[in-house]
Amino acid sequence: MNGLIKVVAVNGSPHGVAGNTGQMIGMIASHISGEGVDLEEITITDKKIEYCTGCALCLEKSGCWRSDDHREIVEKLLNADGIILASPVYFGHVTAQMKTFIDRSLGYSHKPRASWKPGLAVSVSAGRGETDTGRYLANLLRIFGAFSVGTLTAIATSPGSFLGKAAVEARAQDLALDLARAIKEKRRYPVTDEQLSFYLFMRDLVTREKGLMEGDYHHWRETGLIDGFEAYVKQEFVPTEIDPETRKEWLREMVREEQAKGKGGPVESGAEKITSGTEPSTGNCHELLRNMPAAFKCEEAKGIKVVYQFEITGAEEFSAYLLIGEGRCEFHEGRHGEPDVIITSPADVWLAVSRKEISGQAAFMSGKYKVKGDIALLMKLNKLFG
Secondary structure, three states: OOOOEEEEEEEOOOOHHHOHHHHHHHHHHHHHHHHOEEEEEEEHHHOOOOOOOOOOHHHHOOOOOOOOOHHHHHHHHHHOOEEEEEEEOEOOEOOHHHHHHHHOOHHHHOOOOOOOEEEEEEEEEOOOOHHHHHHHHHHHHHHHOEEEEEEEEEEEOOOOOEOOHHHHHHHHHHHHHHHHHHHHOOOOOOOOHHHHHHHHHHHHHHHHOOOOOHHHHHHHHHHOHHHOHHHHHOOOOOOOOOOHHHHHHHHHHHHHHHHHHHOOOOOOOOOOOOOOOOOOOOOOHHHHHHOHHHHOOHHHOOOOOEEEEEEEEOOOOEEEEEEEEOOEEEEEEOOOOOOOEEEEEEHHHHHHHHOOOOOHHHHHHOOOOEEEEOHHHHHOHHHHHO
16 A cells, blocks of 8 residues: 555445445545545445354354354454545444444454544435434444544435435545544543443453353453453553642531531632722733732631741742731732641642632642642631632
8 A cells, every 4th residue: 555544434325436435435535645544434335244144153263163254354353544434324224234243343342453543434314313323333433443433424315315415525524634643643532431341341241241242251251351341442540649738627617617607707709809908900910919918818818827838830930928017918920938828739720729710629620730838728718819
């Protein structure tokens, strides 16, 4: 293929390349070729594929015993860099030709591939069923070790009579470029609940029925798939560091506020107006911190003596601190020698927190900004400044 990236499309339409399904594959091919990708279209109607007998030998052994064109097509799909499954809607589902091909692929479905590659689903109807059929084909991409980059659907009756043909062609172009980019950049899309559901079902099935499904069970054991969902999707959960004391203090603060509400006591919220002084400007982060003394609530600071040190990064780079004591708040440039709390944050994050665009607690728990020192004092910021 002269070093070109290879995509294999399986067309389940009995009309082959002349039908609407073939024309939609052609739309993708015309755009994907410019990205250095070669597309081979296989029309099922030109191949000899016998019905599945339901003997389950493919679950016990390595593959199907029937000798026809099915195995050759599957090998091309497994060896391709990307794949496309395409079918028009016949009586609410894929065509008989495509369904026969899919049924014969059962053994591959039970033995997930060791790697993932991008794929597309294509479906067209006269006005009913193409969305569900496209979703069905997209879900079956996993049989051949692929994940869905997207689905191309259309409404048409006679060949080429697409409803909104320009929109269909534009969608085909977008998906072709997405497919090519996903292949070249070795992209993965986020894991879905459908993948999790399939994994949990299939792991239970092959483990429970390992006597009948001996080949499947050995495949899962030998590849390590049986050890967990991450091994199947080839993606990992990213652990986050959550300080247990921070969470406890957050919970205690919620309880205190709820109790205050029950007793009819005052509970400050971000929606309430600042009662002492004027609201600080939030044009940029430095201006925000410089003007915070104007929004200081001295009645909330009785008995408090604390230094809040801010290390701002990103769009703005500066150090400053707020000195609170004796019912007053002062802004200072630079670094304090003994701060009680050090807040390190990108400027845009702290501005978003101050404007109530994002939750300060949620942003901290997710690591968008970091804090050193007394976490309980961090939780008081909202009451001290609103």
